[in-house]
Amino acid sequence: MVSIIESGPWRDLAARAEELKTVRTASLFADEGRASAFSIEAAGVFLDYSKNKIDPETMELLLGLADKADICGAIKRMISGDKINVTENRSVLHIALRDYAARTYHVDGEDVSQAVRLERERMAAFAKRFEADSLLGYGGAPIDTIVNIGIGGSDLGPLMAVEALRPYWLPGKRSRFVSNVDGQHLSDILAECDPARTLFIIASKTFTTQETMTNAASARAWFLENGGDEETVAQHFIALSTNEIAVADFGIAPENMFVFWDWVGGRYSMWSAIGMAIALQVGADNFERLLRGAHAMDEHFREAPIRENLPVILALVGIWNRNFIGAAAHAILPYDQHLHRLPAYLQQADMESNGKSVLLDGSRTQTGTGPILFGEPGTNGQHAFYQLMHQGTDTISADFIAPALSATPLADHHEKLLANFLAQTEALMIGRDFKAVCKELEALEYPADQIEQIAPHRVFDGDRPTNSILIERLTPETLGALIAMYEHKIFCQGVIWGINSFDQWGVELGKTLAKRILPKIANIGGEVLPISDHDGSTARLINRVNTIRSQAETD
Ligand code: F6P
Numbered sequence: 001m002v003s004i005i006e007s008g009p010w011r012d013l014a015a016r017a018e019e020l021k022t023v024r025t026a027s028l029f030a031d032e033g034r035a036s037a038f039s040i041e042a043a044g045v046f047l048d049y050s051k052n053k054i055d056p057e058t059m060e061l062l063l064g065l066a067d068k069a070d071i072c073g074a075i076k077r078m079i080s081g082d083k084i085n086v087t088e089n090r091s092v093l094h095i096a097l098r099d100y101a102a103r104t105y106h107v108d109g110e111d112v113s114q115a116v117r118l119e120r121e122r123m124a125a126f127a128k129r130f131e132a133d134s135l136l137g138y139g140g141a142p143i144d145t146i147v148n149i150g151i152g153g154s155d156l157g158p159l160m161a162v163e164a165l166r167p168y169w170l171p172g173k174r175s176r177f178v179s180n181v182d183g184q185h186l187s188d189i190l191a192e193c194d195p196a197r198t199l200f201i202i203a204s205k206t207f208t209t210q211e212t213m214t215n216a217a218s219a220r221a222w223f224l225e226n227g228g229d230e231e232t233v234a235q236h237f238i239a240l241s242t243n244e245i246a247v248a249d250f251g252i253a254p255e256n257m258f259v260f261w262d263w264v265g266g267r268y269s270m271w272s273a274i275g276m277a278i279a280l281q282v283g284a285d286n287f288e289r290l291l292r293g294a295h296a297m298d299e300h301f302r303e304a305p306i307r308e309n310l311p312v313i314l315a316l317v318g319i320w321n322r323n324f325i326g327a328a329a330h331a332i333l334p335y336d337q338h339l340h341r342l343p344a345y346l347q348q349a350d351m352e353s354n355g356k357s358v359l360l361d362g363s364r365t366q367t368g369t370g371p372i373l374f375g376e377p378g379t380n381g382q383h384a385f386y387q388l389m390h391q392g393t394d395t396i397s398a399d400f401i402a403p404a405l406s407a408t409p410l411a412d413h414h415e416k417l418l419a420n421f422l423a424q425t426e427a428l429m430i431g432r433d434f435k436a437v438c439k440e441l442e443a444l445e446y447p448a449d450q451i452e453q454i455a456p457h458r459v460f461d462g463d464r465p466t467n468s469i470l471i472e473r474l475t476p477e478t479l480g481a482l483i484a485m486y487e488h489k490i491f492c493q494g495v496i497w498g499i500n501s502f503d504q505w506g507v508e509l510g511k512t513l514a515k516r517i518l519p520k521i522a523n524i525g526g527e528v529l530p531i532s533d534h535d536g537s538t539a540r541l542i543n544r545v546n547t548i549r550s551q552a553e554t555d
Contacts, residue, residue, distance in 0.1 A: 042310040099113070123276060127284040161479060428466050
């Protein structure tokens with residue numbers, strides 16, 4: 001496989017980046033049409049990417065790169081059910097889960113659309129029973145609390161969306177999420193639950209994940225010890241999975257299982273049965289609105305030419321910043337408190353997808369792939385890590401995301417939030433040079449020697465690349481469109497880098513080693529066995545842990 005970095009567009013982009021080194025991004029706004037030329041809108045999402053160090057020539061080169069990587073062909077291959085996840089021999093069809101255009105999707109020649117529709121209907125019917133208070137617990141009272149037990153894609157998507165859609169929560173219903181194998185996570189949540197009114201959702205694509213199965217078993221034991229019995233487990237436990245055998249082994253009957261399929265990646269699964277917690281907390285109709293929002297972005301993604309294609313443009317700007325401007329980290333900065341789990345969600349979506357060093361043909365990549373993602377809601381991040389973004393030694397690119405209207409307005413809070421959203425991208429781009437700082441200090445009548453001492457510390461280099469992503473307000477539709485936009489961006493970047501964005505072998509080794517170490521952890525007050533076959537550091541740490549545990553008192 002010829003690496004994309006050997007291609008003409010890649011080389012030309014590298015040369016263009018050199019030429020633009022001495023050009024200030026702010027100066028490019030001498031072209032009055034720049035902001036509108038470098039903006040694009042689709043499915044209720046408006047993207048302004050004009051604050052990146054990009055000019056029309058760069059954009060043409062990036063579009064040439066997309067052509068060279070055959071983005072259009074890759075999109076077609078994905079939606080036609082080709083097994084583009086080659087290392088797991090799987091199709092990648094999460095868009096089929098939210099198709100409302102009556103399209104058909106095929107896996108191994110078999111139409112999967114009908115199965116998708118049926119499962120969507122089963123979920124909606126279940127959610128409507130919950131909403132109508134007709135899901136009853138063992139004592140006859142309606143279930144009002146759901147506890148989603150899952151991790152990674154079986155936790156982050158539902159949790160992020162439930163938080164994002166807080167204004168749509170059904171009154172009197174609440175949801176909790178348990179992911180960590182740290183027993184404190186489950187215990188803390190159980191302490192808030194009434195077993196007679198709680199529904200446990202065991203969410204796991206594989207139904208083998210250690211954390212989830214451990215939490216599920218403990219939740220079941222707690223239920224049995226606190227009023228429930230084997231007969232009433234069925235009223236209080238449902239499973240969301242692809243693994244019917246493991247679900248049955250756990251003791252959950254087929255009618256309490258909602259299925260999805262191996263062509264839905266874990267981190268792309270919130271649109272499937274894995275979204276059950278969302279459907280229960282905001283209602284089936286709002287869950288459908290979320291899916292419809294994603295579908296609108298899908299329609300745009302599959303139909304729009306690449307130069308008018310929002311996810312493609314976002315991907316290309318990201319490639320430019322990552323590979324030609326040198327931004328190895330990318331911040332996700334939602335100016336909406338309800339999107340506070342979006343950075344964590346996108347961390348998995350992006351870093352588990354594109355955190356790869358090997359190309360599809362098995363050779364090593366010669367260029368940077370997925371950036372390090374991090375983020376916090378604005379304005380909180382401003383008082384934490386923005387310092388480094390403004391004045392640190394590394395260039396960090398960022399997506400600033402905001403709704404123009406608040407879902408729950410309060411006094412002038414939203415105006416202040418928006419002012420900060422707008423000011424930060426401007427500050428990151430224009431910076432403040434030494435001369436301007438000196439002038440400012442002179443105006444404040446600082447003595448000359450102090451100005452000399454202080455001024456360098458107040459200089460902002462500027463030229464820090466940002467995207468501004470604006471929506472009218474955060475609704476199920478705009479949330480769906482936003483997430484679909486990011487999914488497609490990640491896919492396009494993976495295509496250009498020539499990697500498989502849909503496997504996750506990098507999480508396996510740690511899991512295997514944890515299984516090897518587990519039997520070596522001493523019981524409280526128990527015996528310490530000698531540790532061998534580990535590196536010196538790990539062996540010593542195990543010994544230290546075991547010494548502490550063996551000397552501790554049992555309760
Ligand atoms: O972290 C690895 C991973 O396989 C993720 O891709 C996945 O979302 C998560 O574990 C949970 O897996 P499961 O849904 O099978 O429990």
